Amino acid sequence: MSTRNLKALFRPQSVAVVGASTKPKSIGAVVMRNLLKAEFSGPVMPVTSEHPSVAGVLAYPDVACLPQAPDLALICTPQVTAIPGILRTLGEQGTRAACIMTSGLHHSLTEDGSTVLEQALAVARAHDMRVLGPNSMGILVPGIGLNASYAHEGALPGKLAFVSQSGALCTAVLDWARPKEIGFSHFIHLGDTEGMDFGDVLDYLGSDPMTRAILLYIETIHERRNFMSAARAAARNKPVLAIKAGRSREGARAAASHTGALAGSDLVFDAALRRAGMLRVDDIEEIFGAVETLARSRPMKGKRLAILTNGGGLGVIAADDLSELGGELATLPEEVIEK
Structure with a gap:
């Protein structure tokens, strides 16, 4: 790496x-x-x-x-x-x-x-x-006017990096993002990941000042130790989300036929993501939601967070999650509560 x-x-x-x-x-x-x-x-x-x-x-x-x-x-x-x-x-x-x-x-x-x-x-x-690559669709870095790809649609400049092993998913995300005016710092199709794996790209993007968050579509990882090291380092600096294909036995076989490598145990992968501090999403709908959320969110300036809810139970669950993640529940001033 x-x-x-x-x-x-x-x-x-x-x-x-x-x-x-x-x-x-x-x-x-x-x-x-x-x-x-x-x-x-x-x-x-x-x-x-x-x-x-x-x-x-x-x-x-x-x-x-x-x-x-x-x-x-x-x-x-x-x-x-x-x-x-x-x-x-x-x-x-x-x-x-x-x-x-x-x-x-x-x-x-x-x-x-x-x-x-x-x-x-x-x-x-x-x-x-x-x-x-090989079998890579290419690279888009909109901030410098680089569309070194054969994608049918370009990308707008932004702060989100998208890295994928699937060219079809790259196309789907580009089609979805442009009408919503969601931009990217980097848009990278790894292809068959023979010359370069996720660990190398994560190592670069984790320290890239133009990238605020990273989203990965993963079918298989060749260099697992390098991936874990790079993922931990990147996740300390910015949000890193991943969707892992091949969760089921049938899906793993399909991933192997696509990339030519075994997808590996899903339980092991899930534990590895948690250990690295990455967040896992499960399907395409969640990928789109994650892209939009990361593209429109602003960096937190502190640990305190106010929770607004229309149900007490949901507020309690949110407060528990906040505490487990190291945050603090903000106390609103009386004049704000009165309004």
């Missing part, structure tokens, strides 16, 4: 799109459109040998021809077996972050019998390059 080179991933000064395309609705075309539409202030460099330009921007035939090393490389080429070589050339030029949007790397074999994924990760480690 480390935040090393994550600034290049989440706050890049330049971006290359490897596999940029003019074909409508292709990933390479949508990524270019989103980057330009969001008005990213740094250089955007499309890489393709098929077109002299993409979306009106001069294209380069391969990554070796780029005029500078991009901070962030978005890999969306359909040529899966070419990806390790692309990463190697980028690493030699000085690129320190890549988001692999292409899928199927763990199914494709190389000449020596290893998978393309294994080779790609080995190349990334050799060049100290951080990799998001």
